[in-house]
Amino acid sequence: MRRVRSPEHQRDNLAFPLRIKIRTPPRSNPRGLNVILDWLEHEIGQGQFALHMAQTTDDLAVAFYFRRVEDMLALLAEFPELVLAEGRK
Numbered sequence: 001m002r003r004v005r006s007p008e009h010q011r012d013n014l015a016f017p018l019r020i021k022i023r024t025p026p027r028s029n030p031r032g033l034n035v036i037l038d039w040l041e042h043e044i045g046q047g048q049f050a051l052h053m054a055q056t057t058d059d060l061a062v063a064f065y066f067r068r069v070e071d072m073l074a075l076l077a078e079f080p081e082l083v084l085a086e087g088r089k
Contacts, residue, residue: 009052012050012052012065013065015050015065015067016049016050016065016066016067017067018065018066018067018068018069018072019063019064019065019066020063020064020066020072020075020076020084021054021056021061021062021063021064021084021085022061022062022064022082022083022084022085023056023059023060023061023082023083023084023085024059024060024061024062033062036075036079037051039075039078039079040064040075043074043078044066044071044074044075048066048067048068048071049064049065049066049067049071050064050065051063051064051065052065054085056085056086059085061085
């Protein structure tokens with residue numbers, strides 16, 4: 001089955017050179033995806049990051065796109081519980 005990428009995803013691939021893929025936080029996690037998004041908007045700013053759903057070999061993930069290394073590192077420092085998603089078994 002062929003996956004079709006959205007125009008927005010293709011634009012973000014060009015606009016944001018840095019990507020980090022994390023496992024989707026469990027819904028039971030009090031610092032779930034909505035908290036991460038709120039933090040990103042407040043600390044990094046809209047237009048300075050993007051996110052898209054991603055896939056690994058055995059789980060769903062979220063891919064965060066950044067323009068600056070410092071912003072990506074700030075996310076990881078603020079949310080040390082995030083688990084990097086691997087694409088291989």
